[in-house]
Amino acid sequence: MTISVFVTREIPDEGLEMLKHNKSLRVEVYEKNRIIPRSELLRHVKGKNVILSMLTEKIDKGVMEAAGSSLKMVANYAVGFDNIDLKEAAKRKLVVTNAAHPNVSEAVAEHAIALIFALAHRIVESDHYTRMGKYKGWEPQLLLGTDVMGKTLGLIGSGAIGSLVARRMYEGFGVKILYTDVKRNPTFEKAYKAIYKTKIQLLRESDFVSLHVPLLPSTKHLINDRVLRAMKKTAFLINTARGPVVDSAALVRALKSGRLAGAALDVFEDEPAFARRKSDAQYLQHAWNVILTPHTASATIETRQAMSRAAAENILAFVRGKRPPNKIEKR
Numbered sequence: 001m002t003i004s005v006f007v008t009r010e011i012p013d014e015g016l017e018m019l020k021h022n023k024s025l026r027v028e029v030y031e032k033n034r035i036i037p038r039s040e041l042l043r044h045v046k047g048k049n050v051i052l053s054m055l056t057e058k059i060d061k062g063v064m065e066a067a068g069s070s071l072k073m074v075a076n077y078a079v080g081f082d083n084i085d086l087k088e089a090a091k092r093k094l095v096v097t098n099a100a101h102p103n104v105s106e107a108v109a110e111h112a113i114a115l116i117f118a119l120a121h122r123i124v125e126s127d128h129y130t131r132m133g134k135y136k137g138w139e140p141q142l143l144l145g146t147d148v149m150g151k152t153l154g155l156i157g158s159g160a161i162g163s164l165v166a167r168r169m170y171e172g173f174g175v176k177i178l179y180t181d182v183k184r185n186p187t188f189e190k191a192y193k194a195i196y197k198t199k200i201q202l203l204r205e206s207d208f209v210s211l212h213v214p215l216l217p218s219t220k221h222l223i224n225d226r227v228l229r230a231m232k233k234t235a236f237l238i239n240t241a242r243g244p245v246v247d248s249a250a251l252v253r254a255l256k257s258g259r260l261a262g263a264a265l266d267v268f269e270d271e272p273a274f275a276r277r278k279s280d281a282q283y284l285q286h287a288w289n290v291i292l293t294p295h296t297a298s299a300t301i302e303t304r305q306a307m308s309r310a311a312a313e314n315i316l317a318f319v320r321g322k323r324p325p326n327k328i329e330k331r
């Protein structure tokens with residue numbers, strides 16, 4: 001029996017090659033290199049057994065219905081899977097996988113750390129300043145930033161990515177680590193001399209706050225007006241997790257009123273159409289204390305290939321009747 005796989009967008013080649021070499025699979029990749037419009041998605045999934053989706057597609061009841069009873073699996077080309085309706089998938093007994101891989105955690109941790117340093121050393125602002133021809137010679141007080149070494153880093157989430165950020169920052173820069181999570185993490189505490197705090201305590205005491213939680217009903221707007229008020233005026237917020245974890249209107253208010261020193265964001269409340277939401281668009285007006293990257297935290301060649309292989313391995317395991325390595329269990 002041939003198993004049909006629909007890939008919603010061209011991904012790095014290694015995983016695709018693995019799939020294409022398997023004789024029992026017929027692989028169709030959406031022919032245009034763009035986010036697949038919903039109407040085309042609904043048309044293309046019809047009769048497919050497996051959808052290899054990007055995080056840009058909502059894989060909801062409508063898509064599952066359009067695919068029909070032939071659909072058996074959704075393999076997400078992302079670590080997060082908030083774009084997939086897991087309840088609906090469970091009702092239909094669909095296997096759902098993500099593309100978790102140690103490479104992804106490393107890449108995202110590196111990106112979060114890069115943003116911490118970019119904020120502290122005003123890298124983006126300094127680059128613009130120099131390019132604009134404003135540099136006229138060394139000055140004792142030009143573009144003063146802040147040290148990272150010896151500062152306090154508050155991590156919201158102590159999972160795979162949070163742990164890597166903690167390790168690099170503690171071992172490399174002598175940063176004091178505070179963390180909060182749904183439950184205490186003794187391994188994390190021991191490894192990085194990390195101190196468990198409530199969310200509000202953590203925000204009060206941290207110089208940098210980095211978010212490493214999935215998007216769940218309980219984490220939506222985890223960073224809101226009330227908690228932003230608890231942060232130090234000199235503190236920075238870094239979000240490489242998911243946009244809706246931060247109430248962007250509240251963050252814009254905090255930045256405008258100087259209640260926060262700055263923010264670096266890789267994710268936005270309204271993706272993929274960044275800036276359709278007014279509060280997301282307002283980040284653009286905060287050029288100098290807000291650093292924006294276009295959801296590229298995991299965008300290294302090595303990592304995106306690793307994710308491609310991970311997605312393929314999940315599909316191949318499923319096809320062989322084995323448990324896919326990244327199967328998502330119902331939450």
Ligand code: GLV
Nearest residue numbers: 077078079080298
């Ligand atoms: C990226 O955000 C991912 O979830 O892989």
